Amino acid sequence: MTAFLKEHPNWWNPDLWLAWLMSPFRMGFLGVQLLFVLSGYCIHRNQAKALAAGEDVRLNLGHYAFRRFFRIYPTYVAALAFSGLILYALIPWLVSLGYPMPTDHEKHSWYVLGMNLLTMQDILVPPYVDVFWSLSIEIHLYVVYPIVLWVTRRYGPAMMLKMTLAAAILHMGVGYAGGNHAAVRQTLAFLHFMIYWFTWCIGAYIAEIQFGRAKPIRMPQWAQWAIYGMCAAVGAGLSVVAKELGAQVGHGAEQGRLPLMAVGEVLMAVAIGGGLWLALRPEMSRIWSSMVGRMLAFVGMFSFSLYAVHRPILVAFTVWWGGQSHSMLPPLLGCLCAIGIAYLFFHVVERWTLMPPKGFLMTKKVPPTAVASVEPVLVKEKIGR
Numbered sequence: 001m002t003a004f005l006k007e008h009p010n011w012w013n014p015d016l017w018l019a020w021l022m023s024p025f026r027m028g029f030l031g032v033q034l035l036f037v038l039s040g041y042c043i044h045r046n047q048a049k050a051l052a053a054g055e056d057v058r059l060n061l062g063h064y065a066f067r068r069f070f071r072i073y074p075t076y077v078a079a080l081a082f083s084g085l086i087l088y089a090l091i092p093w094l095v096s097l098g099y100p101m102p103t104d105h106e107k108h109s110w111y112v113l114g115m116n117l118l119t120m121q122d123i124l125v126p127p128y129v130d131v132f133w134s135l136s137i138e139i140h141l142y143v144v145y146p147i148v149l150w151v152t153r154r155y156g157p158a159m160m161l162k163m164t165l166a167a168a169i170l171h172m173g174v175g176y177a178g179g180n181h182a183a184v185r186q187t188l189a190f191l192h193f194m195i196y197w198f199t200w201c202i203g204a205y206i207a208e209i210q211f212g213r214a215k216p217i218r219m220p221q222w223a224q225w226a227i228y229g230m231c232a233a234v235g236a237g238l239s240v241v242a243k244e245l246g247a248q249v250g251h252g253a254e255q256g257r258l259p260l261m262a263v264g265e266v267l268m269a270v271a272i273g274g275g276l277w278l279a280l281r282p283e284m285s286r287i288w289s290s291m292v293g294r295m296l297a298f299v300g301m302f303s304f305s306l307y308a309v310h311r312p313i314l315v316a317f318t319v320w321w322g323g324q325s326h327s328m329l330p331p332l333l334g335c336l337c338a339i340g341i342a343y344l345f346f347h348v349v350e351r352w353t354l355m356p357p358k359g360f361l362m363t364k365k366v367p368p369t370a371v372a373s374v375e376p377v378l379v380k381e382k383i384g385r
Contacts (some may be wrong), residue, residue: 040203052211079308235267302346
């Protein structure tokens with residue numbers, strides 16, 4: 001954008017206004033926080049409701065694992081295949097016709113693809129598509145969810161937050177103190193999900209508040225909006241500074257980045273969690289029933305597909321338009337094109353993963369009275385997310 005402003009000083013240039021309108025997309029990486037908070041809420045919501053009703057919820061590990069696999073992997077594998085066709089077939093063909101090769105285009109081996117299928121991106125290998133680093137963390141958070149459920153069931157929702165916050169601080173502290181040792185870096189890479197564990201559990205905690213197992217903050221709604229807005233502003237600022245430091249080379253820059261990133265992550269998680277809680281209040285229903293709310297719900301319906309396929313589409317669109325153009329029109333048109341293709345991708349692939357096959361359910365609820373009964377226990381299956 002800086003280069004664009006230098007070349008287009010005319011304030012009446014339409015591209016200038018498009019540049020300002022699209023400048024918030026530079027902070028799109030903060031959407032990962034929103035993803036994890038919403039994921040924690042959605043995964044834990046039914047279990048929180050059952051626990052609030054006094055039921056002894058036990059996770060059916062086999063069915064839970066299959067449900068998560070069925071929801072994620074068909075779409076993920078199809079997105080990898082789609083991305084491979086664009087990045088390693090369409091783009092080379094465009095380059096052969098004289099279009100410029102994108103500067104960040106990188107070819108990966110079959111080994112990298114295989115490790116990505118095992119969600120080892122950013123641990124053992126680079127991501128096949130750069131946006132999939134967060135999907136790896138999401139799947140690893142699914143793996144440790146049984147620990148979260150056991151802790152909140154046994155010790156309460158507050159202990160869940162304390163445990164995951166301590167895990168994030170521990171991860172950051174070890175990285176700050178021993179990040180220059182290869183063995184430490186590799187170990188921390190395998191445990192990278194710990195940084196976002198607290199963020200994910202903020203969403204689970206909101207579900208606990210919603211059904212009465214945890215207490216909300218008692219203050220006027222305007223004060224809550226002000227506090228969460230300040231947390232979002234400060235957290236976003238610290239995250240941007242940490243991202244800029246991460247682009248610098250040197251252990252000093254890395255050490256300076258980690259504390260900023262830690263505080264920024266926590267503040268953003270609190271802000272998004274608070275915003276989610278306020279959005280769930282009954283008085284907000286008129287907003288969700290408005291045109292804006294319906295548009296958000298429409299995009300949210302195929303948001304996973306949009307996340308999975310948008311990157312290669314934008315890269316191909318940039319190549320086709322002429323490489324490193326400083327005009328704001330190509331990325332805008334590319335975004336619209338990505339939304340349309342993602343919608344079609346949703347109907348072709350993702351929509352079939354929204355409901356699990358019959359017989360593969362996630363949790364079983366044991367009524368409290370059945371524990372002391374000598375009669376055979378009737379287990380009621382409950383569909384998870």
